[in-house]
Amino acid sequence: MFTLLAADKLAQEGLDFINSQSDATLLDRPDLVDLKKEKGQEAVDEEVGKLLAAGGVHAMAVRSGIKVTPAMLENPGNLKVIARAGVGVDNIDLAAATDKGILVVNTAEASTITTAEHAFTLMMALLRKVGPAYKTMSDGGWDRNKFKGRQLHGMTVGVVGLGRIGRTFAERALAFGMTVVGYDPFVNTDIQLGSHTVKTFRTFEEMVPHVDVMSFHVPKTPETTGMLNAETFALCKKGVYVVNAARGGIVDETDIVAACDSGQCAGAALDVFTSEPPAEDSPLRTHPNILVTPHLGASTEEAQTAVSVDAAKACLSYLRGEGISGAVNAGGVRVDLTDQQAAYVSLADRMARLISPMVTRGVSELDIEICGVELGPAAGTIERTALVGLLQRHFDTPLNVINVGSIADSRDIETRITKLDHAKSAPTQLTFTIHGPKGCVDDAPDHEADKVRKIVGRVYDDLQPRVVEINGYAMDMVPAGHMAIIQNDDRPGMIGLVGSEFGKAGVNIADMTISRRENADGSGATALMLLKLDEAASYELNDALGEREGILKIASVHLPEA
Ligand SMILES: NC(=O)C1=CN([C@@H]2O[C@H](COP(=O)(O)OP(=O)(O)OC[C@H]3O[C@@H](n4cnc5c(N)ncnc54)[C@H](O)[C@@H]3O)[C@@H](O)[C@H]2O)C=CC1
Ligand SMILES: O=C(O)C(=O)COP(=O)(O)O
Numbered sequence: 074m075f076t077l078l079a080a081d082k083l084a085q086e087g088l089d090f091i092n093s094q095s096d097a098t099l100l101d102r103p104d105l106v107d108l109k110k111e112k113g114q115e116a117v118d119e120e121v122g123k124l125l126a127a128g129g130v131h132a133m134a135v136r137s138g139i140k141v142t143p144a145m146l147e148n149p150g151n152l153k154v155i156a157r158a159g160v161g162v163d164n165i166d167l168a169a170a171t172d173k174g175i176l177v178v179n180t181a182e183a184s185t186i187t188t189a190e191h192a193f194t195l196m197m198a199l200l201r202k203v204g205p206a207y208k209t210m211s212d213g214g215w216d217r218n219k220f221k222g223r224q225l226h227g228m229t230v231g232v233v234g235l236g237r238i239g240r241t242f243a244e245r246a247l248a249f250g251m252t253v254v255g256y257d258p259f260v261n262t263d264i265q266l267g268s269h270t271v272k273t274f275r276t277f278e279e280m281v282p283h284v285d286v287m288s289f290h291v292p293k294t295p296e297t298t299g300m301l302n303a304e305t306f307a308l309c310k311k312g313v314y315v316v317n318a319a320r321g322g323i324v325d326e327t328d329i330v331a332a333c334d335s336g337q338c339a340g341a342a343l344d345v346f347t348s349e350p351p352a353e354d355s356p357l358r359t360h361p362n363i364l365v366t367p368h369l370g371a372s373t374e375e376a377q378t379a380v381s382v383d384a385a386k387a388c389l390s391y392l393r394g395e396g397i398s399g400a401v402n403a404g405g406v407r408v409d410l411t412d413q414q415a416a417y418v419s420l421a422d423r424m425a426r427l428i429s430p431m432v433t434r435g436v437s438e439l440d441i442e443i444c445g446v447e448l449g450p451a452a453g454t455i456e457r458t459a460l461v462g463l464l465q466r467h468f469d470t471p472l473n474v475i476n477v478g479s480i481a482d483s484r485d486i487e488t489r490i491t492k493l494d495h496a497k498s499a500p501t502q503l504t505f506t507i508h509g510p511k512g513c514v515d516d517a518p519d520h521e522a523d524k525v526r527k528i529v530g531r532v533y534d535d536l537q538p539r540v541v542e543i544n545g546y547a548m549d550m551v552p553a554g555h556m557a558i559i560q561n562d563d564r565p566g567m568i569g570l571v572g573s574e575f576g577k578a579g580v581n582i583a584d585m586t587i588s589r590r591e592n593a594d595g596s597g598a599t600a601l602m603l604l605k606l607d608e609a610a611s612y613e614l615n616d617a618l619g620e621r622e623g624i625l626k627i628a629s630v631h632l633p634e635a
Pocket of ligand 1: 297
């Protein structure tokens, strides 16, 4: 049974969806938003932190009403996924979630039109002074001269951020006869919207002198924070209009008041604020040329229903292992794999775990060679699964496919993937080559092949995983259950010696494969035994065997049953 904590005010339809699922229960806590307003975020951290630590929450859905902080996620219990029922994840500490292996998803598509419509509404209302005109009338007045506005048709609007909402806004502006230009550092050409070309500028500073109105549709990042400020205002046409329905602080809140006071800015419409709600005495609330709405961009029946249902579905689908949609912090990982791809992901896990005890000197590079085009879509998943299998033995922190990428990055462990097409000589297979710390070679490798750790695996038609080579020793064994890897001198009596040590310890050997590798200098050969055991080999047994003459290395692992 999965429990979803709705930690914000989510539309009923998403909650109903959870309640309609036989494997899910709902913990609906819209009061957390009020708790934040009354007692602050720390109180929310404590309350949610307690719920999570108790272990009964598997998924959590939020909007922008509360923050998801490192303190809240200190002990996340069984929390596996956080869904942002909406777009912006700036209220979620992604690094903390990633470190704890928690998937973060958003519902990016569902509120695009609604938010673009709100930004457009703000632009129209701003230029026609709808806000102050309404206020005058509701106060009993009537003034037709004071509220003369401006016409959109013929104006140039600069769209900052040409993603989903920016483009949707731009299409509407074009329909109103505006000239649309844009700035987005990740869009490198002019863009075509219907029969119109939207000219894009290479820098924000280059664009601003050309526009009568600008509208922001960018995420809040260090680069976008304060991008419209006193300096960039000075580059604008006098009397520019500004719309911000993206995030508070992208337009500097002090500088916009000053620009509205000086007339450099003819008016601003703001839906979002650095701190929400802004202070009661904030000049943003009362400035005659500033129109404000309380973060209503995504607030329509249609969008809220869609984001709530999408968030609920995304959580359950991930928890059930059916798929990942809208992942913000799990690049490349997929669970919607074909049977064959899934079998190779499982093989990657087994190969990495099997070789892991032989990786005693550390890892600087992992080369993954994927042979077989059909495995291409699973490459990211294979990569992360392999990293988890390789590193987990050496880490106390629980690793998984979500957090392993950032942990590997933080330790400068480089992964390279080579994808190869089939050739007669190379069947569908995975090869992992693990390099020790840079500049470090095996203490005294007897063989060139021992400078690195290398393992090759395949999956046959029966979808069973097979290991077919370890460091130049050819073999064919299903890696499953309790296993021991023993490297020894290739001379008579070694099998008996190994058998008798296991016998003495009362551990039954269920299966065994032995492979011989000639020494490079022709001085003889070594062998690798791969043993399947009915139970785990104890440390004492490994130690005793390791002491015996002719035994070069021994390692044991426990893998899932096949
Ligand atoms: N007011 C509200 O209620 C809502 C606000 N939003 C805000 O709108 C933002 C945009 O949403 P979408 O269009 O769905 O996201 P998106 O990811 O489709 O588009 C964002 C665009 O910004 C661009 N960008 C990134 N850094 C930039 C920079 N330094 N300068 C210029 N462009 C830059 C990206 O390349 C991308 O094309 C969200 O991040 C969110 O903060 C979203 C929904 C509702
Ligand atoms: O989706 C977004 O990014 C929004 O800003 C909407 O926020 P909300 O869910 O209405 O609190």
